[in-house]
Amino acid sequence: FFKPALQGSLAQNLTKENSSVGWGIFYMVVNIGGLIGPFVSAYLLAKPPADSGMTPEELVAFGKTAWRNLLLAAAGFAAFNFLLLLTFRDVPSGADKTESLFQVLRRTIVNFFEPRLLVWILIMSGFWLMMYQLWDLQPNFIADWVDSGPIAQSLLWLPAGVQKLLIEHTERGPQIPQQILLNANAAYIILLMVPIAWLTRKMRTLSAMIIGMVTATVGIVVAGWTMSAGVLLFGILLFSLGEMTTGPKKNEYLGLIAPPGKKGLYLGYVNIPVGIGVGVGSTFAAYLY
Numbered sequence: 001f002f003k004p005a006l007q008g009s010l011a012q013n014l015t016k017e018n019s020s021v022g023w024g025i026f027y028m029v030v031n032i033g034g035l036i037g038p039f040v041s042a043y044l045l046a047k048p049p050a051d052s053g054m055t056p057e058e059l060v061a062f063g064k065t066a067w068r069n070l071l072l073a074a075a076g077f078a079a080f081n082f083l084l085l086l087t088f089r090d091v092p093s094g095a096d097k098t099e100s101l102f103q104v105l106r107r108t109i110v111n112f113f114e115p116r117l118l119v120w121i122l123i124m125s126g127f128w129l130m131m132y133q134l135w136d137l138q139p140n141f142i143a144d145w146v147d148s149g150p151i152a153q154s155l156l157w158l159p160a161g162v163q164k165l166l167i168e169h170t171e172r173g174p175q176i177p178q179q180i181l182l183n184a185n186a187a188y189i190i191l192l193m194v195p196i197a198w199l200t201r202k203m204r205t206l207s208a209m210i211i212g213m214v215t216a217t218v219g220i221v222v223a224g225w226t227m228s229a230g231v232l233l234f235g236i237l238l239f240s241l242g243e244m245t246t247g248p249k250k251n252e253y254l255g256l257i258a259p260p261g262k263k264g265l266y267l268g269y270v271n272i273p274v275g276i277g278v279g280v281g282s283t284f285a286a287y288l289y
Contacts, residue, residue, distance in 0.1 A: 004268035023248035024197020034186035128277025148229035216242025
């Protein structure tokens, strides 16, 4: 309900001339939330120091309370949207409001098998299969294998409150939490998304998507190549550059090929590859790992 409506509203307001930068700004704003979230989780889930004297039972109880508080905080952030939506100016969708539910369902299924759209869905399913390896599998890889000790040691001079956000104390010594290392992805996007959208504004949409997919693929390989946190962050940078080139362009492409009155419908298709890619990719990756 939420994403297609939001994306459809944006598509209705963008033109061929400004769609590249417009979708880039949208992508950047999404990642502002992505940047803040991991710091909230790092703060709320921070474990007590090893010398705190807490018993194993008390540590378990602490963990349960911390996770409950984190989920309540997430619900609170989501509920804040209701206040913002009261200020949101509605945008007419341009869709035919006289069609019945079954007419809309039939048209949705027929459009889904339009060759150009079907090929796009298959391609983007593969892209999302790779994308979610960064967010779903790489946290395990970082926690199990990546050594961020040198970076953590260099930050021990920071105040205790800041350290609580950036450093966790493990059996391997001080480490950077996996969600903070992966948060480099959101930080890169916030810093670079608008300049990259401007640079790619005149590129053919499919050309930009191909370049982005290749760059993101190289980034995933580099990020998993060594145990060095520095190399991991460089790989995440390459991945993020690829994501910034491909992500907004996929929305732009659908917005441009959508027939009049069907922008919301076509932007709804954006979410189908996510389901396919995550469902197949997460299962496949779990067996491999």
